[in-house]
Amino acid sequence: MNAQVAEAVAPEKKEFWRWQENTWVDESKDWRDAKIVTCGIDVGSVSSQAVIVCDGELYGYNSMRTGNNSPDSAKNALQGVMDKCGMKLEDITYVVGTGYGRVNVPFAHKAITEIACHARGANYMGGNKVRTILDMGGQDCKAIHCDEKGKVTNFLMNDKCAAGTGRGMEVISDLMQIPIGELGPRSFDVREEPEAVSSVCVVFAKSEALALLKAGYTKNMVIAAYCQAMAERVVSLLERIGVEEGFFITGGIAKNPGVVKRIERLLGIQAIDTQIDSQIAGALGAALFGYTLMQKQGAAKAA
Amino acid sequence: MNDGLFDQFKTWYEKRHDYARDWKARTGGQVVATMCTYTPEELLIAAGMLPVRVLGAHEPQNVTEPHIFGMFCPFCRDSLAQGLLGRFDYAEGVTLTQSCIQYRQAFNSWRMHVPTVTWDYYLPMPNDVQSPHARKAHHAEVQAFREFLEALTGKKITDEMLQESIAVVDENRRLLRELFDLRKVADPQVTGVEALYASLTAQFIDKREHNEQLKKVLAALPNRNLNRPEGVRFMTIGSENDDIAFMAMIESVGGTIVIDDQCSGTRYFWNESLPEADPIKAIADRYCDRPACPTKDYPNHTRFDHVLGLAKDYNARAAIFLQQKFCDPHEGDYPDLKRHLEDNGIPTLFLEFDITNPIGPFRIRVEAFLETLTEDELF
Numbered sequence: 001m002n003a004q005v006a007e008a009v010a011p012e013k014k015e016f017w018r019w020q021e022n023t024w025v026d027e028s029k030d031w032r033d034a035k036i037v038t039c040g041i042d043v044g045s046v047s048s049q050a051v052i053v054c055d056g057e058l059y060g061y062n063s064m065r066t067g068n069n070s071p072d073s074a075k076n077a078l079q080g081v082m083d084k085c086g087m088k089l090e091d092i093t094y095v096v097g098t099g100y101g102r103v104n105v106p107f108a109h110k111a112i113t114e115i116a117c118h119a120r121g122a123n124y125m126g127g128n129k130v131r132t133i134l135d136m137g138g139q140d141c142k143a144i145h146c147d148e149k150g151k152v153t154n155f156l157m158n159d160k161c162a163a164g165t166g167r168g169m170e171v172i173s174d175l176m177q178i179p180i181g182e183l184g185p186r187s188f189d190v191r192e193e194p195e196a197v198s199s200v201c202v203v204f205a206k207s208e209a210l211a212l213l214k215a216g217y218t219k220n221m222v223i224a225a226y227c228q229a230m231a232e233r234v235v236s237l238l239e240r241i242g243v244e245e246g247f248f249i250t251g252g253i254a255k256n257p258g259v260v261k262r263i264e265r266l267l268g269i270q271a272i273d274t275q276i277d278s279q280i281a282g283a284l285g286a287a288l289f290g291y292t293l294m295q296k297q298g299a300a301k302a303a
Numbered sequence: 304m305n306d307g308l309f310d311q312f313k314t315w316y317e318k319r320h321d322y323a324r325d326w327k328a329r330t331g332g333q334v335v336a337t338m339c340t341y342t343p344e345e346l347l348i349a350a351g352m353l354p355v356r357v358l359g360a361h362e363p364q365n366v367t368e369p370h371i372f373g374m375f376c377p378f379c380r381d382s383l384a385q386g387l388l389g390r391f392d393y394a395e396g397v398t399l400t401q402s403c404i405q406y407r408q409a410f411n412s413w414r415m416h417v418p419t420v421t422w423d424y425y426l427p428m429p430n431d432v433q434s435p436h437a438r439k440a441h442h443a444e445v446q447a448f449r450e451f452l453e454a455l456t457g458k459k460i461t462d463e464m465l466q467e468s469i470a471v472v473d474e475n476r477r478l479l480r481e482l483f484d485l486r487k488v489a490d491p492q493v494t495g496v497e498a499l500y501a502s503l504t505a506q507f508i509d510k511r512e513h514n515e516q517l518k519k520v521l522a523a524l525p526n527r528n529l530n531r532p533e534g535v536r537f538m539t540i541g542s543e544n545d546d547i548a549f550m551a552m553i554e555s556v557g558g559t560i561v562i563d564d565q566c567s568g569t570r571y572f573w574n575e576s577l578p579e580a581d582p583i584k585a586i587a588d589r590y591c592d593r594p595a596c597p598t599k600d601y602p603n604h605t606r607f608d609h610v611l612g613l614a615k616d617y618n619a620r621a622a623i624f625l626q627q628k629f630c631d632p633h634e635g636d637y638p639d640l641k642r643h644l645e646d647n648g649i650p651t652l653f654l655e656f657d658i659t660n661p662i663g664p665f666r667i668r669v670e671a672f673l674e675t676l677t678e679d680e681l682f
Contacts, residue, residue, distance in 0.1 A: 152671065
């Protein structure tokens, strides 16, 4: 039998996992009017952010994918936001590095852990009622308690496993061939909420998802099952530390309602809403720490 | 700053197998691999042997899976691996005193599968040391071990020989406590890493030699100036720990380890034996009375107040639990011990240890913990 072989055409390579990189500045302000300009740079395992804070207020940021080395990722993230507003490195009074690459931020004056920075950032973004923070980062996940100033009082991190983190969501996005920003809304477009997948392991997710598809699940059901599993996993982390009122979610996954709403449903409480990009919480907290340090040192930028 | 004061301990630790081989060549005596710090070393020393505690190597290994489960604690797996890999090929004997059941399996596998072992002895020490029958039972077991060793060597172990070895071991305990007591003061002249080198090496170096070295160090310490910032004073809590890299990391990011409740540290040497005409009674009682491992701490949890007392006496600001993954006895104690410490003003951090440990992620946790204790200038 002669099989008809269609001419091989290389399929267009789409990167469904690729999330929106963002640069934003507050057009209503001019950084040149500020007395103290500080910067926080969060070099995470998956994304890097640079945040500019003018006199203790968020002024601008740049959020992008982390490259293959921390110093370059830090430089590129900062360059992006500086270019947008015509700023130069010497215009910044103080730089704080955070994230797993915090000690490799070349121009940082101080390094502070992402745990402290996320709590401080969440305190700014969600207000001083924030007490429990869930940071769902690229490769780790943290549950943090803080006081009314945003000072960490207790924390827990996931161990040795990237399940339930942003990287896992990227894998599912690629697998389902659905842009990552659509996963959340589509996870609710199901007739009946499926049970959580049994494994949130980033590596085994693929075989589990394929088995579900074969068993007659729609893509949306697979996504719903995965979002539910991720929510259950982070809720178990949260429950180890306890959830206090004033619940706030930071990190890239905070943008995915498919996970956030399911976390809220499991916990029976609503997360505090914010208009600020949840991915910048760490860098924002770092920049705010820089501002406080400068204020205390009384070193203002020359007018 | 390194003035080399603890270099001998460090060298002994790093080259412990070379030391044992050399000791054997030098003295002609037998070397005995001891598992668990409840082993009455006094008897082995009286019999002219060198007790060498089995420690892990903190390297990835693939030799224990056929013998014990992967869900046995890392110390079990690492200890067995060292035997299977021939690292203790100089040891004629291996002995275990009962503490936890997983370690007993590691010992059983060791005595079956390490070809260089010519004799082994399991000492079934009671776990319920609080029972009124425990001391009598343990006395009989220690006596039976003495008789076993006499039959093995063909030589009598007299009461005088035992009293002499008790004196040597007690002197070692006393000197180690003297060293550890120097850490009570602000800006101590001994770091946690240095103290760990001293207490670990006591577990495999000839005690007489170890005592001489401790005396030298103790004599030099009053004139020492470490000239390093103390930072936050930490206590460490857990089972065996000789992860020097981890301890050094804590002391490099703004902390000083000032005391521990671990069998690599204080639990090994904390109490001396009480004077008794019957040396076997002195030895047996000493092990029943020592600061308890969680396997021997019921129905009353004597550990909880002991650990809190250490934290207070040594002015520890916070405690870090170094939890060996899958170590059920310590995991069982953890929730209540954590609460006991925190209720009494000692914040805690929990870290789960494996054969090899991720220093980077641990560093983030330790630094974040430090930030909760200090960094007030940030707010």
